[in-house]
Amino acid sequence: MDLSVIIVNWNTKALLLDCLKTVKDNISSSGSPTEVFIVDNGSHDGSEDAVRDAFPDFGVFVSPQNLGFAGGNNVALKLASGRYCLL
Numbered sequence: 001m002d003l004s005v006i007i008v009n010w011n012t013k014a015l016l017l018d019c020l021k022t023v024k025d026n027i028s029s030s031g032s033p034t035e036v037f038i039v040d041n042g043s044h045d046g047s048e049d050a051v052r053d054a055f056p057d058f059g060v061f062v063s064p065q066n067l068g069f070a071g072g073n074n075v076a077l078k079l080a081s082g083r084y085c086l087l
Contacts, residue, residue: 001033001034001035001081001082001083002032002033002034002082002083002084003032003033003034003035003082003083003084003085003086004034004035004036004037004076004080004081004082004084004085004086005023005027005034005035005036005037005085005086006036006037006039006073006076006077006080006085006086006087007019007020007023007036007037007038007039008038008039008041008069008072008073008087009038009039009040009041009043009047010040010041010042010043010066011043011044011045011047012043012045012047013043013045013046013047013050016038016047016050016051017050017051017054020036020038020051020054020055020058021054023036024036024055034082035059035080035081035082036055036057036058036059037058037059037060037061037076037079037080038051038058038059038060038061039061039063039067039072039073039075039076040060040061040062040063041063041065041066041067041068041071041072042062042063042064042065042066048060048062059076059079061075061076063075073087
């Protein structure tokens, strides 16, 4: 795996979906093996379901509480296998 992309979200569903569309478009055009992880920090805006429906090939981790930016990234970093990580 060349790249692991990690995105931490909290109640920004529309912004997150726009971001993930851009990420997916760029992954497709790059041809480099890439994995994408989304850590949802206890959102209440339907972010989890929206991401799972629109991007079923991306990993989604849901925390029942807001772990903050660093804590959210640490959740996904434990599973990331990319040579490089984009936070």
